[in-house]
Amino acid sequence: MDSAPQFNVEPIAVTGTLTDRVCEALTQLIASEDFGAGARLPSEQQMAGRFGVSRTVIREAVSRLKSEGLVESRQGSGVFVRERNIDTPFRIDPALMDCRQSVLQVIELRQALEGEIAALAATRRTPAQMTAIRDALAGIAEAEAAGDDGVDADIAFHRSIAAATDNPHFLALTEFLFTFLTHATRITRGYEATKRTLSLQVKDEHQHIVDAIAANDAEAARAAARQHMKCAMQRLGSANLKKLRQPSA
Amino acid sequence: MDSAPQFNVEPIAVTGTLTDRVCEALTQLIASEDFGAGARLPSEQQMAGRFGVSRTVIREAVSRLKSEGLVESRQGSGVFVRERNIDTPFRIDPALMDCRQSVLQVIELRQALEGEIAALAATRRTPAQMTAIRDALAGIAEAEAAGDDGVDADIAFHRSIAAATDNPHFLALTEFLFTFLTHATRITRGYEATKRTLSLQVKDEHQHIVDAIAANDAEAARAAARQHMKCAMQRLGSANLKKLRQPSA
DNA sequence: ATATGTCGTATTGTATGACAACTTTTAGCC
């Protein structure tokens, strides 16, 4: 009988762009098991005909579904429904945001990353990226002079280094950790406080990192970044924080 | 001076579709705060000119960014960077799952983490955790003997080490990266293949890590784990990866 | 002077046609 999946297009929403509507309709079709995992969608031309839109719209809709991991396209072959993706992203429970131990743990994570990030940046940085790093470093001093707390500038500095790795995942993860830390420290305070009093030392640490990256010295960059993170933990740790659990026995 | 955001487009990645590359480049540009929240991107035509691609490609890339919530487009006005949500989790674009470069980049991320994880584990591990690590190592051999591909056992091994850091975020992040890698390598294949042929070397690397952790030697553990990851990258890099066709028939 | 209407321009949304790159199927030959 009807072995071929039907294309019963319910009257799609009357709001939003055509791409939005087609996207929604396709998502619904896939979800309603008319097209199971591995099934091939009709060709873009066919879908354009069925929906009464141009292939442009279909392509944009499919592109979105691709970015959501629902389908995958193979050139010359077609568009196929993906297996249910166990898309469990990495997240940090916001409930831990005001927990100081969590902050230290996240910084510990950063310590692991920043060392490698600095090393890779020292190896791969382009002159343009080096300039961006130097600008960001200067931005910290400016912010400080302007009376700003300098948190944003500090983040921008570390971000510019992460960007120089040419590995977007380092940048994305750094970004993510920073959003957590800024929100967390906004609760626990103590960031600006410690930062202000020790700004000289921090500035020195930053300079060491930049110098190493400028010199293409991966090992020195790694060491400088690690030292920077270590000091950051100590600053936070000494700022009236409870100690992390240490290796007991 | 020129306050307008620069558009220093470095040569983008040489793999994947044009849309993939542009998408990645734009994400990086937005993340690197050349374009802060609320800023307007250049018009699609301008971007097409700068990247040297057609407007079609730009539109599909922007469409993906829209579906990820990074930007929003207003007809007649332009494309604007959206305020980053507080709890946007760290995730990896599923569209990059079959991109071999992404796999290597994620492994590079793991390389940064595993070194520190091993070092921390060596410092903090409890006897019980040490036992768990040894059991996991033995589990790899058992799985291998049983004819299993040993992927799950390998994951369990690294997980047991991450658990010994007493920092739950290391465990969670490792977990996340593994789910990505398993899904990705299930597409690109080559994991078991390379693993089988080089299992002796892998086993040796594992043993070195365990020994260092057992001896509470943080530096040795870090070195061993980094070496392990480095080799993993080389193995994947040399392996002849090919996209896998879904067995729909 | 302020408010309002109109217009022109810039920008995104959509349509269409074409070609390239790639995959699958088919036809033909041995």
Add this chain to the structure above:
DNA sequence: GGCTAAAAGTTGTCATACAATACGACATAT
């Protein structure tokens, strides 16, 4: 049957055109 080559089908990319919308400039009315 098995192999090769042609053909058809599909996604990827490009170029162009027009529609729909937003926004500022300018003129006009109150």
